Amino acid sequence: MSDLSAVLxxxxxxxGLEVHAQLSTRTKMFCGCRxxxxxxPNSYT
Structure with missing residues (x-):
């Protein structure tokens, strides 16, 4: 048995996949902040 088979x-x-995107909106996604x-960073919270 190979090492890979033993591990599996x-x-x-x-x-996993992590995606970063910039949305074209006037406000932030989860609040009404500009x-x-x-x-x-963190200037409009």
């Missing part, structure tokens, strides 16, 4: 008997491989591209 006890574990299931899971692959969305200003290029503004300093």
């Amino acid at each position: 008997e006890h574990w299931e491989p899971v692959i 969305n200003s591209y290029g503004a300093p």
